[in-house]
Amino acid sequence: MQNINFLLNDHQETALQLPANLEFGRIFTDHVFEMDYDEVNGWHNPTIRGNEPMLFSPATMVLHYGQAVFEGLKAYKTESGEIAIFRPDRHFRRLNNSARRLCIPEVDEEFMIEALKELIKVDKEWVPEKKGTSLYIRPFVYGSDPLLGVKPSKTYKLLIILSPVGAYYPEGFKPVKILAQDDYVRAVRKGLGDCKTPANYAASLLATQEAQKRGFTQVLWMDGVEQKYIEEVGTMNIFVRFKDEIATPKLTGSILPGITRATVLELLRDKGINVNERLISMQEVIEEYDKGNVLGIFGTGTAAVISSVGTLSYKDKTMTFKHDDPNDFELNLFNEILAIQYGLKPDNYGWLDYIK
Numbered sequence: 001m002q003n004i005n006f007l008l009n010d011h012q013e014t015a016l017q018l019p020a021n022l023e024f025g026r027i028f029t030d031h032v033f034e035m036d037y038d039e040v041n042g043w044h045n046p047t048i049r050g051n052e053p054m055l056f057s058p059a060t061m062v063l064h065y066g067q068a069v070f071e072g073l074k075a076y077k078t079e080s081g082e083i084a085i086f087r088p089d090r091h092f093r094r095l096n097n098s099a100r101r102l103c104i105p106e107v108d109e110e111f112m113i114e115a116l117k118e119l120i121k122v123d124k125e126w127v128p129e130k131k132g133t134s135l136y137i138r139p140f141v142y143g144s145d146p147l148l149g150v151k152p153s154k155t156y157k158l159l160i161i162l163s164p165v166g167a168y169y170p171e172g173f174k175p176v177k178i179l180a181q182d183d184y185v186r187a188v189r190k191g192l193g194d195c196k197t198p199a200n201y202a203a204s205l206l207a208t209q210e211a212q213k214r215g216f217t218q219v220l221w222m223d224g225v226e227q228k229y230i231e232e233v234g235t236m237n238i239f240v241r242f243k244d245e246i247a248t249p250k251l252t253g254s255i256l257p258g259i260t261r262a263t264v265l266e267l268l269r270d271k272g273i274n275v276n277e278r279l280i281s282m283q284e285v286i287e288e289y290d291k292g293n294v295l296g297i298f299g300t301g302t303a304a305v306i307s308s309v310g311t312l313s314y315k316d317k318t319m320t321f322k323h324d325d326p327n328d329f330e331l332n333l334f335n336e337i338l339a340i341q342y343g344l345k346p347d348n349y350g351w352l353d354y355i356k
């Protein structure tokens, strides 16, 4: 493994007080990890340095053609006072899967986990303590050639930045209002939908903005070919809780293979619940809802973990779901995953990677 250079700041901020209404991704820690790629040296010069602005050419490729991939994962201060990262192996594996599709050179996954741990150790005072808070981790890679020719960049930069985040539900678990969208699509099969890449986010902005103007929180995306099957909700995977089955759209290529999705699938299967990955049409959801057979719908993702749907609208149909039962399924699932993440419940699956 390569040696990491440490160019640390003299004056470190420590033990910050997080404002209660902290905006997601607004505050960053003192240090970043940075590494370079070129054809001769491969990935080289891994460095942990102060979080200073960067200088780059206006022709930098990523700004023009979007050759970039990223990840989003979290570290938690656990009950015992240690810091644990949730499933970093899966996140760096997915970073490489996304990278291959965008002609970006892969990274050494084990080395990246070690580098991330070193970075978090340097900025460990920034990991917030309160239940619900965490350190959000954003690794990303981009093509850095200063060149306007359309081809894969020959040089790349990989960075990891860290952002302490407040509880996603400071006022308690809150159901969201969703608009199913068929005027726009997020992604198409064989396109980039199963990669974590900026283009998918750019594609989602207008539909989300329009939905928000109409009083909705998020968009439910349908498949890019017929707009018949449900695919994702906002930047989360989606689960439908039918009376006798919990179903989530199968990974057809246009859906991001969420790690929270995989976590939920594993937990539910091990409880003996009938869970299936399959195509789910909007038609089916509406028909089953009308028969009283849809008990709940929820999204899964690293940021919110579980987000339950209070209202789902599609054309002139509005479906509502109650979440006031103290034994609410989605709330219980949310609490169960949080308990594992904060070390309050045994980590039977080895999902927590502790920083030693």
Ligand SMILES: *Cc1c(COP(=O)(O)O)cnc(C)c1O
Residues within 6 Å of the ligand: 072, 196, 200, 232, 234, 235, 236, 237, 256, 257, 258, 259, 260, 261, 300, 301, 302, 303
């Ligand atoms: C990141 C992401 C998700 C959720 O993935 P997790 O690994 O659970 O955080 C779902 N959908 C999209 C489009 C995403 O970018």
